[in-house]
Every structure is written in structure tokens, then in C-alpha cells.
Amino acid sequence: MSSRRRKRPSPSWLRLDNAAKIYPAARSRKWMALFRVSITLKEPIDEAVLQKALRQLVKRVPLLSYRLKRGLFWYYFDWHETQPAVQPDARNPMLPIDLKENGGFLFRVRSFDRRIALEVFHALTDGTGGMTFLLTLTAEYLWLKYGIRIPEAPLILDTRDEPHKGEWEDAFLRYARDAVRPRREDTAWHLGGVREKPGYLNITTGILPTDKLSALAREKGCSVNSLMAALFLFSLIKAREKARRPGKRPVKLSLPVNLRRFYPTATLRNFSSYINVPVYTDYGEYSLEELISLVGHTMGLETLEPLVNARFSANVKAERNWLLRVFPLFIKTAVLKFMYRATGESYMTSTLSNLGLIRMPPEMEAHCERVELLLGAAKRTPLACAVVSACGSTAINFTKTIRDTVVERVFFTQLVQLGVPVLIESNWRE
Amino acid sequence: MSYCVECGVRLAAGEPKCPLCATPVNNPNQPVCDVAASSHPQAIEEAISRLDRGYARQLSLVFLMIPILIVLLIDLIDGGTSWSPYVVGALVMSYCFFAFPVLFRFKSPYAYIVVDVLALLGFLLLVAWMTGGISWYLSLVLPVITLLGIMTLGAILALRRLEFKRLYRMAIAAALTALMLIGLEIIIDLHIWGQVRLGWSVYGAIPIAVIALMLAGLEQNKLLKEEVRKRLFM
Numbered sequence: 001m002s003s004r005r006r007k008r009p010s011p012s013w014l015r016l017d018n019a020a021k022i023y024p025a026a027r028s029r030k031w032m033a034l035f036r037v038s039i040t041l042k043e044p045i046d047e048a049v050l051q052k053a054l055r056q057l058v059k060r061v062p063l064l065s066y067r068l069k070r071g072l073f074w075y076y077f078d079w080h081e082t083q084p085a086v087q088p089d090a091r092n093p094m095l096p097i098d099l100k101e102n103g104g105f106l107f108r109v110r111s112f113d114r115r116i117a118l119e120v121f122h123a124l125t126d127g128t129g130g131m132t133f134l135l136t137l138t139a140e141y142l143w144l145k146y147g148i149r150i151p152e153a154p155l156i157l158d159t160r161d162e163p164h165k166g167e168w169e170d171a172f173l174r175y176a177r178d179a180v181r182p183r184r185e186d187t188a189w190h191l192g193g194v195r196e197k198p199g200y201l202n203i204t205t206g207i208l209p210t211d212k213l214s215a216l217a218r219e220k221g222c223s224v225n226s227l228m229a230a231l232f233l234f235s236l237i238k239a240r241e242k243a244r245r246p247g248k249r250p251v252k253l254s255l256p257v258n259l260r261r262f263y264p265t266a267t268l269r270n271f272s273s274y275i276n277v278p279v280y281t282d283y284g285e286y287s288l289e290e291l292i293s294l295v296g297h298t299m300g301l302e303t304l305e306p307l308v309n310a311r312f313s314a315n316v317k318a319e320r321n322w323l324l325r326v327f328p329l330f331i332k333t334a335v336l337k338f339m340y341r342a343t344g345e346s347y348m349t350s351t352l353s354n355l356g357l358i359r360m361p362p363e364m365e366a367h368c369e370r371v372e373l374l375l376g377a378a379k380r381t382p383l384a385c386a387v388v389s390a391c392g393s394t395a396i397n398f399t400k401t402i403r404d405t406v407v408e409r410v411f412f413t414q415l416v417q418l419g420v421p422v423l424i425e426s427n428w429r430e
Numbered sequence: 431m432s433y434c435v436e437c438g439v440r441l442a443a444g445e446p447k448c449p450l451c452a453t454p455v456n457n458p459n460q461p462v463c464d465v466a467a468s469s470h471p472q473a474i475e476e477a478i479s480r481l482d483r484g485y486a487r488q489l490s491l492v493f494l495m496i497p498i499l500i501v502l503l504i505d506l507i508d509g510g511t512s513w514s515p516y517v518v519g520a521l522v523m524s525y526c527f528f529a530f531p532v533l534f535r536f537k538s539p540y541a542y543i544v545v546d547v548l549a550l551l552g553f554l555l556l557v558a559w560m561t562g563g564i565s566w567y568l569s570l571v572l573p574v575i576t577l578l579g580i581m582t583l584g585a586i587l588a589l590r591r592l593e594f595k596r597l598y599r600m601a602i603a604a605a606l607t608a609l610m611l612i613g614l615e616i617i618i619d620l621h622i623w624g625q626v627r628l629g630w631s632v633y634g635a636i637p638i639a640v641i642a643l644m645l646a647g648l649e650q651n652k653l654l655k656e657e658v659r660k661r662l663f664m
Contacts, residue, residue, distance in 0.1 A: 030477070040469075070484075090475035112471045199477030203470075204449050206439070330488035409437060409450040416438040424434075425442040426449035427470040 009163050010062035013069075014077040018172035018316050019270035020123040022344070024068055024075045025336035030198055032096035035127060035353075035386075036374040037134045038117035041367055045111045046145055051086050053140040054109050058083060060159040061133060063168050063268055067104030068123065073329055075123075080104055086111055091427050092200045094119055094376055094399070109137065114369070116141070122270070127355050127373060128258055129268040131155050131388075134371075135360070142367055150364045166266035175263045175309065176316035183314055185276060185347045188252035189240055190380050193402035201377060204408045206396040207370065207423040208415065210357070210389045216418055222292045225354045226299065228387050228396070229253055230291035232352050233279055235410035240281060242406060250278040254348035255299065259312070262305050273312045275302040276348055288414070345380040350407075358390040370395055377401045385411075432457040444468030487533045494525050515556055523553040538590075540583055547579035570621045574614065581610040597649035604642035608635035 016024070023033045058064050064084075066077035084105045089112035097119070102108060106121040118134045125133070136157045139150035152158040196202055217227045236251045259271045277298045279286060286294070301307070318324060324332065355373055372395040375384035383400040398408040412422045432441045432455045434448035444467040447454045498518050505514030526549035531542050551572065558567035588594070588602035615631035648655050 088473065089471050090473050091470045092474050095475055095477050113469075115469075199475075205469075330492070333485070333488065334492060405450050405452075412439050412450060413437050421440060423440045423442055424437075424445070424449055425469050426445065427468075428449050429474075 008062075008079055008081075010065075010079065010165070010168055012079050014066060014168060015170065016075055016077065016123060017170040017269045017271075018176075018312070018319055019126070019272070021074070021319065022336050022340050023121065023123040025333040026340040026344075027096065030096065031378060032376070033122035034094050034097070034119055034376045035122060035130060036094055036117055036119045036372075037127070037130045037388075038115050038372045038374075039134055039138050040115045040369040040372075041138075042114065042369055043367070044114050045116055045141075047086055047111055049145045050109070050111055050116060050137075050141055053137055053144050054086060055083055056140045056144075056159045057133065057137045060136065060157055060161070060163060061167070061268065062163050063124065063129075064105070064107060064133065066106070066124070068099060068106060068121075070329055073325060073327070073332070075329070084109065088112065089115065089117055091429065093117065093203075093427075094201050094374060095199055097121060107133070125268055126258075126270045126272045127256070127353060128155070128260060128272070129270070131355060131358065131371075131373075132157065132268060135358075135364075138368070139364060142364060146367070148363050148367070151361050153359070153361050155358065156361070156364075164266070167268045169265065169267050170269065171259070171263060171265040171267045171271045172312055172316050174265070175259075176313040177309055178313070178317075179306075179310050180314035180317050181307065181310040183311075183343060186252075186278060187249055187346050188276075188278070188349045189247060189249040191236070191239060191349060191383055191402070191407070192243060193382065193404035195382075196401050196403055200401075201427075202398075202400050202403065203374065203427045204398045204400075204405070205372065205425040206398075206408075206412050206415070207425070208394045208396065208420050210392055210394045212420045213389075213394050213415075216415075216420055220289070220292055222296050224387075224389075224394075225255075225356070226292055226296045228354055228385075229255060229277065229295040229299075229352055230288060231411055231414055232350070232385055232407075233277070233291050233295065234286070234288050234414065235407040236349055237279065237281055237286065238410045239404075239406040246281075248282055250280045252276050252278045252348050253295075254351045256351070256353045257303055257308060259308065262308060273308055274351075275299065275311075341380070345378055348381060350381055350383050350385065351375060352385045352387070354387040356389065358388060360390065365391055369393075372397055374399050383407055432460065442469060483533055483535065490525070490529050490533055494521060494529075497521060515560060519553045519556040523549045539586060543579060543583055543586065547575060551575055566621070570617065573617045577610065577613050577617065581606050581613075595649050597645045597655075601642040601645035601649070604638050604645065608638040608642065611635045611638070 026033065062079070065079055065081065067080055069076055069078040082103050084103060084107070087108050087110045089110040093110070097106070097108060099106070106124040108119050110117045110119065116134070116138060118130060118137070120130045120133070132155045135155045136159065139156050140159050142148045142150055150156060213224055217224045220227060222230075233251060233253050236253070240246045240251055254274050254276050257273045257275060259273055265271060275298070277295055279291070279294065327335070353373065353375055358371055360368065368391050370393045371388050371390035373386040373388045374397050375386045377384050377400050382402045383398060386397045386399070388395055398411075412424065415422050431443070433439065434441055434451065434453055435456070436451045436453045437448055439448070439450065441448060441455060444464060445455060498521060501514045501517045502511070505511050526545050530545055536542065554571045554575070555567060558564050558571070584606050585603040588606065589599050591599060611631040611634045612628065615628060616626050619626045619628075648658065
């Protein structure tokens with residue numbers, strides 16, 4: 001903990017952003033909406049230097065100094081001055097953060113061997129924000145360790161700059177309009193399987209050469225994102241065929257959409273939405289090419305600005321509803337928890353988050369081997385997939401709370417059959 | 431570096447079998463798998479085992495409010511509040527007895543005793559008020575329950591004073607029990623006859639007081655205490 005009081009660079013408290021409001025309510029002792037971004041360097045991490053770099057990061061990004069507090073009507077973020085400590089990594093990462101044990105911080109920085117990992121509670125930020133924190137931390141680490149000054153770039157902040165208020169704005173409120181889309185959708189088919197022991201998240205990582213993956217996507221006439229989504233849907237459909245009682249519900253894949261693509265903002269808080277791509281398997285069998293076409297067209301349609309806006313504006317409208325606002329927090333918590341189960345998890349079979357290609361400055365890329373993203377798995381959606389490309393390799397991470405491996409096996413063997421070599425790693429233990 | 435013969439994927443160092451199909455790795459150049467070479471640490475973190483009491487408290491209050499509102503509603507529809515206060519009072523008292531100690535954590539146990547005494551007094555006051563019998567409440571219920579509460583607090587206080595020797599603590603608790611019996615009879619006598627006629631409580635209090643004296647004496651006499659311990663150890 002720092003002994004000198006530093007000047008508070010941001011408001012003493014913040015309202016949770018529109019997307020964040022549901023996460024504190026939906027969390028439980030066993031589950032919390034976490035994601036993890038990590039970077040593997042070419043040399044082992046010096047933990048003392050990383051601790052200094054973390055101190056600089058917290059100074060540059062005041063958003064990291066907020067802790068979650070309960071108001072009478074809503075949760076809110078309260079600024080505090082303590083310093084977080086780097087923690088050792090574990091074989092079973094992404095356990096819910098005990099906010100009392102963790103000094104109130106809504107994130108934790110962990111290190112192991114050559115890897116720096118950042119686990120973040122989704123109430124604080126989204127994947128883009130998390131990646132910005134991680135890359136800025138890494139840039140600062142490289143400066144302190146090797147004296148290499150990494151220039152400011154997309155997803156990398158200059159720690160010498162002062163924080164500015166655009167970084168903690170709730171961009172949802174700025175861009176929401178009155179027109180909204182109904183949120184009702186078809187309930188999705190859900191993946192079953194043998195549950196893993198509580199407190200253990202199975203991780204299977206596939207590492208692919210990015211150039212070969214891009215070449216495959218070009219050959220198929222689609223983007224890497226569409227190819228990944230189609231392959232994932234293909235694998236989920238195969239898993240569904242093996243299910244004992246698959247029922248008639250569609251397989252639905254949820255794809256997060258970064259709203260910064262549509263609206264200019266410097267916010268480091270949540271600013272993403274999602275689209276759900278349904279596949280009605282009762283209508284017949286789908287080839288991979290047909291799924292690529294379905295995903296491409298659905299994404300093309302659903303990511304039109306008016307439709308994207310109408311989707312997140314529905315959430316903003318709900319937040320502004322006076323009837324919801326007057327209820328005390330404990331009633332809201334129960335309602336939001338129910339809503340999350342009923343509308344969030346019910347409408348999707350799984351999630352695929354693709355942060356895309358991360359372009360680092362050459363000075364930084366020379367020291368980095370790969371970047372990874374891990375998503376948490378929930379009760380009804382026990383499997384999630386995350387993709388990120390950097391330093392010439394693409395890391396595809398499957399995280400799950402079940403032991404069955406059908407989905408990732410189909411996914412990776414398909415890639416091998418299509419000519420892309422895959423290196424597999426896992427955190428499985430006997 | 432090994433390949434899975436089933437899936438065709440390359441397997442990272444430290445993978446004893448294919449994570450996709452569980453086929454064991456069979457590489458003649460690397461007969462023993464170096465688990466330490468895994469990209470994941472070996473240490474496994476413990477999950478949070480602590481109950482979120484704040485949330486449990488809120489949830490329990492919601493569950494308490496549901497039957498209370500239903501009962502009040504039915505009674506109101508039925509034409510008045512004739513019986514619902516008894517049910518509501520009993521529910522609140524049960525909540526204080528059973529849910530309160532689990533969901534509200536205090537450092538000392540005295541708060542739970544005070545809450546239980548107040549809950550019981552409150553419920554009986556409600557019954558007395560509903561039946562028009564405030565006099566028996568004031569002359570009997572209030573002093574009896576207050577006495578029981580104070581004596582229980584005193585006994586717990588004595589038993590928790592760890593700086594006192596164990597037998598002294600037990601002697602104080604026994605003496606308080608004897609006093610409680612006498613106090614109980616005094617209250618009952620005053621309620622029934624308007625004067626004190628000590629009887630049954632003395633028969634109960636004397637042996638308990640003797641036991642208290644014996645315990646205190648035993649603690650004084652080290653040799654005797656050691657003899658008793660030698661014969662009675664389990």
C-alpha cells in the first residue's frame with residue numbers, strides 16, 4: 001500500500017455502465033463473469049519489475065482503482081487508493097474474485113514463467129478494455145525491465161500521459177436512442193455433459209499460424225471471424241447430434257460486437273453488444289460452407305448500425321425505467337439474476353469472442369510470443385471459445401466446466417483436415 | 431514434440447495424453463512425459479468457500495416477506511386482521527430464533543440472546559394485546575423472560591471468562607441457576623398470591639448451590655482435584 005496520498009484523478013464514485021449492471025447481480029459464490037487476457041513473453045517474468053509496472057498502470061488508469069459498493073438502489077464504483085499486488089498464477093485460473101480478500105480490486109494480475117495474465121470482472125470493462133490494460137502493463141514492464149520505450153498505439157496507452165474523463169464515460173448512455181428492438185428470441189439448445197469439479201475450469205488451447213488461417217479464410221471467401229464462428233457452430237451441431245435428447249431448439253452462437261467500431265469513444269469501460277446466430281438443425285444438415293454463408297449474412301445484417309443501436313438501446317431504456325429504479329437493490333438483484341438466467345444464458349448455446357488481430361509496435365512484438373483471451377463458462381453455457389491473433393500466431397481457447405471434448409475435438413480436427421497445423425495445450429490433470 | 435495419432439494435432443510438451451481424445455502420447459524419443467514443461471502451473475487454487483451473507487440475508491428477508499404478505503392479504507380479504515398477526519408474529523420470532531444466528535454474524539453470543547429475548551417478549555406482547563391480557567404479561571411474562579434472559583447472559587459471561595479456572599466458571603453458572611430458580615418462584619408467587627411463599631425452588635436451589643460450592647472447593651484443593659481427575663478420566 002502506498003504511504004503518500006495521491007491526488008484522485010477521477011471522480012470519487014462512478015455509476016456502473018449499462019452493460020455492467022447485470023454482472024454484480026448475476027454473480028454467486030461459485031460463478032462470476034470473468035475474462036482473462038494474457039501475454040507470453042520470450043523471457044521469464046521479473047515479478048518485482050512487474051509489480052512496479054502495475055503501480056504505474058494503476059496510476060495511468062484510475063478505472064482500476066474502483067471497488068464495487070452497494071448503494072440503496074444500485075451498485076456503484078467507489079475509488080480507493082491502495083495498490084494491487086501481483087499474484088502467482090494457478091492451474092485452475094479464473095476462480096471468482098473474493099472482493100474482500102483481493103483488496104476490493106475488480107481484477108488481478110498474475111504471473112507464471114514467461115506469462116503475464118490479467119483476470120478482470122466484466123463489470124469493470126470488456127475485452128477491448130482488458131486488452132488495453134494488459135498491453136499497457138506489458139509496455140511499461142518492457143520499459144522498466146529493458147529500457148525499451150513502446151510508442152502509444154491502439155490498445156497501448158502511454159503511462160506518461162494524464163488520464164482523461166473520456167476513458168471512464170458510459171458510452172452506452174451517450175449513443176443510445178429511443179427506438180428499441182424487442183429482446184425476445186427463441187430459446188437455444190444447451191450443451192450437456194459430465195460436470196467438472198467445482199472450482200476447476202478446463203482450458204484447451206489451440207495455437208495456429210495466423211497466415212495459414214487467413215489463407216484458409218480467403219480460400220473460403222470469408223473473414224477469419226466468420227470462419228471461426230462457422231467452425232464452432234459446425235462443432236456444436238456435431239455435439240448436438242451425439243446428445244441423448246437434443247430436442248428441437250436451435251443451436252445459437254453469441255458473438256460479441258465491439259461498439260467502438262461504430263461510435264467514437266475513448267472509454268475503457270464496457271462498450272460492446274452481441275448478436276446471436278441461430279442454426280435451425282431440424283431443417284436439415286449444414287455443410288461448413290453453408291454455415292460460413294449463414295454466419296456471414298447474419299453478421300452482415302445484424303451488425304448494421306441501426307440494428308446494433310436498437311439492441312443496446314433496449315437495455316438503456318430498461319435502466320432508465322423509473323419502475324425498475326425505485327426498487328431497492330436487493331429486489332433488483334433478485335430480478336436481474338433471474339433476467340440473466342432467463343434472457344442472457346437461455347438465448348445462446350455458447351459464446352465466441354474474437355478480439356481479432358492485435359498489431360503491436362515492432363519493439364514490443366520482438367519480445368512477445370503470443371496473446372490469449374479466456375472467457376468464463378457459465379452454468380447453462382458450460383463452454384465458451386475465445387480467439388485472438390498476435391505475433392504471427394492465433395490462440396483459440398476453449399474454456400469449459402464440463403469434461404466432454406466433442407466440440408473442441410471436431411473444431412481442431414476440422415482445421416487440421418483443412419490444412420492448418422494446430423498445436424494443442426491444456427490445463428487438464430489426472 | 432508429439433502428435434496425436436487420432437486427431438492429427440501437435441501436442442505441447444507436458445501433455446501426457448491428447449486433451450481432445452485422451453489417446454496416450456507414444457513418442458519413442460520421449461518415453462517419459464515432462465509434466466513440469468506444461469505451460470500451466472502445477473499449483474491449484476482453492477475456490478471461495480465463504481457464504482455471501484449479505485445476499486443470503488436479503489434473500490431470507492424476501493422469503494420471510496412472501497408468507498407474511500400472503501397471510502395479511504388473506505386475512506384482509508376475510509374481513510379484518512383477526513388471526514394474521516399471530517402468524518406474522520410467529521414467523522418473525524422464528525426468523526429471529528433460527529435465521530438470525532446463521533445469517534448475522536456477531537463476535538459475541540450476547541447479541542443473539544438479546545434478540546431472542548426481545549423476539550419472545552414481542553411475540554407474547556402481541557398475543558397479550560390481541561387477547562386483552564396485558565396484566566398477566568406485565569406481572570408474569572415480562573419478569574420471567576427478562577430474568578431467564580439475564581441469567582442466561584450471566585451464565586454465558588461466566589463460562590466465557592477464560593481467565594477464570596474451569597471449575598470456578600462452572601460453579602458460577604450453577605450458582606446463577608440456583609438463583610434463577612428462586613427468582614422464578616418469587617415472580618410466580620407474586621403473580622398468584624401477591625406475596626412470596628418460597629417452596630419448590632428451595633429444594634431445587636439447595637443441591638445446585640451445594641454442587642456449586644463443591645466445584646469451587648475442588649478447584650481450591652489441588653490434590654483432591656488430581657485424585658478426582660485420575661479416577662474419572664475418559
